[in-house]
Amino acid sequence: xxxxxxxxxxxxxxxxxxxxxxxxxxxxxxxxxxxxxxxxxxxxxxxxxxxxxxxxxxxxxxxxxxxxxxxxxxxxxxxxxxxxxxxxxxxxxxxxxxxxxxxxxxxxxxxxxxxxxxxxxxxxxxxxxxxxxxxxxxxxxxxxxxxxxxxxxxxxxxxxxxxxxxxxxxxxxxxxxxxxxxxxxxxxxxxxxxxxxxxxxxxxxxxxxxxxxxxxxxxxx
Ligand SMILES: CC(C)(COP(=O)(O)OP(=O)(O)OC[C@H]1O[C@@H](n2cnc3c(N)ncnc32)[C@H](O)[C@@H]1OP(=O)(O)O)[C@@H](O)C(=O)NCCC(=O)NCCS
Numbered sequence: 001x002x003x004x005x006x007x008x009x010x011x012x013x014x015x016x017x018x019x020x021x022x023x024x025x026x027x028x029x030x031x032x033x034x035x036x037x038x039x040x041x042x043x044x045x046x047x048x049x050x051x052x053x054x055x056x057x058x059x060x061x062x063x064x065x066x067x068x069x070x071x072x073x074x075x076x077x078x079x080x081x082x083x084x085x086x087x088x089x090x091x092x093x094x095x096x097x098x099x100x101x102x103x104x105x106x107x108x109x110x111x112x113x114x115x116x117x118x119x120x121x122x123x124x125x126x127x128x129x130x131x132x133x134x135x136x137x138x139x140x141x142x143x144x145x146x147x148x149x150x151x152x153x154x155x156x157x158x159x160x161x162x163x164x165x166x167x168x169x170x171x172x173x174x175x176x177x178x179x180x181x182x183x184x185x186x187x188x189x190x191x192x193x194x195x196x197x198x199x200x201x202x203x204x205x206x207x208x209x210x211x212x213x214x215x216x217x218x219x220x221x
Contacts, residue, residue: 061100110161
């Protein structure tokens with residue numbers, strides 16, 4: 001059912017200078033290079049499959065940018081890439097996707113994929129600010145399923161964008177989703193490592209296909 005996802009997520013969603021690759025197929029050990037295989041030895045079955053598929057997708061994106069080598073894991077889980085490339089990946093249960101760009105164009109990229117319905121109300125207090133909860137409460141149940149998933153995904157995508165730049169862990173209530181004219185922004189609620197000031201807004205892109213929500217941020221150089 002998701003085999004045509006890559007075609008659905010058309011180039012309109014990504015500008016030409018972002019390389020992207022999505023897969024509904026799962027990949028195995030053959031997708032890994034030697035050093036990746038070494039670090040994956042200790043993984044359980046699900047993590048191993050996610051890792052293999054993620055590495056496959058990310059390499060599909062970095063290859064056109066001139067890098068097809070090992071993508072190892074850095075501090076707090078960030079993917080380790082050559083200095084001239086920024087890339088990000090995500091898996092939901094159904095699909096995996098990655099994006100990459102040249103650092104001369106983008107300081108950083110962050111992507112996330114979520115399946116609607118997994119962000120339950122009893123988790124809201126950990127994930128969302130009072131303003132976000134008030135916003136969600138103004139919508140009906142079907143809209144809430146989508147919006148709560150979108151808010152969660154936006155926060156995770158933003159985290160993946162900001163961490164490689166700041167080396168700073170940010171918790172969910174430290175950023176807030178703002179919706180302006182049906183567009184989603186992340187507002188920083190704190191100052192981050194001399195890099196970003198409190199109150200800065202980051203513009204996102206969001207794509208929905210059936211129950212899958214894909215969000216990403218691209219910070220221009
Ligand atoms: C890191 C995190 C965002 C990953 O999200 P997830 O839904 O668990 O998993 P996904 O499949 O979407 O993404 C996993 C990929 O994210 C990337 N990633 C993990 N940590 C990262 C980091 N610190 N910086 C950038 N990318 C990171 C990795 O490529 C990872 O895949 P890999 O381990 O196979 O290489 C999440 O586990 C987490 O720690 N969240 C807490 C912080 C947060 O989200 N704050 C929100 C407010 S900013």
